[in-house]
Amino acid sequence: MEKQDRPFEKVIRHLISTGKEGHLFHHSRPDISLPSAAELGKLMSLLKEIIFPGYFGDSPINSESIAYTTETNLRESHRILSDQINRGFCFYCQDENKNCSICKQDAGEICSRFIEKLPAIRQTLATDALAAYNGDPAAGHISETVLCYPSMEALTHYRCAHELLKLGVPLIPRMICEISHSKTGIDIHPEAEIGESFFIDHGTGVVIGQTCIIGKNVRIYQGVTLGARSFPKDSEGNPVKGIPRHPIIGDDVIIYSNATILGRITIGHGAIIAGNMLVTEDVEAGAKISQMKVKSQFL
Numbered sequence: 001m002e003k004q005d006r007p008f009e010k011v012i013r014h015l016i017s018t019g020k021e022g023h024l025f026h027h028s029r030p031d032i033s034l035p036s037a038a039e040l041g042k043l044m045s046l047l048k049e050i051i052f053p054g055y056f057g058d059s060p061i062n063s064e065s066i067a068y069t070t071e072t073n074l075r076e077s078h079r080i081l082s083d084q085i086n087r088g089f090c091f092y093c094q095d096e097n098k099n100c101s102i103c104k105q106d107a108g109e110i111c112s113r114f115i116e117k118l119p120a121i122r123q124t125l126a127t128d129a130l131a132a133y134n135g136d137p138a139a140g141h142i143s144e145t146v147l148c149y150p151s152m153e154a155l156t157h158y159r160c161a162h163e164l165l166k167l168g169v170p171l172i173p174r175m176i177c178e179i180s181h182s183k184t185g186i187d188i189h190p191e192a193e194i195g196e197s198f199f200i201d202h203g204t205g206v207v208i209g210q211t212c213i214i215g216k217n218v219r220i221y222q223g224v225t226l227g228a229r230s231f232p233k234d235s236e237g238n239p240v241k242g243i244p245r246h247p248i249i250g251d252d253v254i255i256y257s258n259a260t261i262l263g264r265i266t267i268g269h270g271a272i273i274a275g276n277m278l279v280t281e282d283v284e285a286g287a288k289i290s291q292m293k294v295k296s297q298f299l
Helices: 009-019 037-051 066-092 100-116 118-135 142-148 150-166 172-184
Strands: 199-201 219-221 225-227 260-262
Touching: 037 066, 037 118, 037 150, 037 172, 066 100, 066 172, 100 118, 100 150, 118 142, 118 150, 118 199, 142 150, 150 172, 150 199
Parallel strands: 199 219, 225 260
Antiparallel strands: none
């Protein structure tokens, strides 16, 4: 009877014992819950309601209700985000004394500072929405880009995550960007620097690497990769991290579908890269690249 009540006892014992053998599935504070992708998804839904009032959520917004609704959403956002930031701190915590009260206080303060940045985030996203409207003849109204375009979904997540990263928040920014990545197929690292009025048309398959720097009024299409070439390794054969390895894209650049731009190269202001191009050398300002521009042994 006991064996029938616990049919997976052997498997459970094996999983527990093998889990303790390595570090892969264990973080520094296993007594604390990890950040939750589900909770961060709720957070981003609230932030979208705050940033774009009336566009998202189930309740209509008018001049009488907007202040109350915004305050309610901000309070709930603060609760969720401060808790998730604290969990992110715990994930990397090496403090044997485990003075968690300091981390909780820091998480709350960082969360408040992030909320103060929401008006600026909204202003930048407004330029992105206008860029999408102006850059796509199929857009019937600027509001359509906010409601429908994967570019706006990805950029909303990215711009929030980027601000959190600048405030010193670990892990959470990457998780926020991966939430939109799974929805849109657009992979933007939160550490990338992206100027205003940025538009990703269609979007599926776009990759923007960690150390990319993108100027203002840039437009890219589906399948574009702003990636790294092979990177140096240390004496033990491990990749050297923390070095710039992705492209710098100047203002007013257009990169058409399935182009691949690799390495720490510069695409000059106003340049146009045709579709399906592989570029691993600098491109002069105003140039139009319709043939492969590749260094020998670029990988």
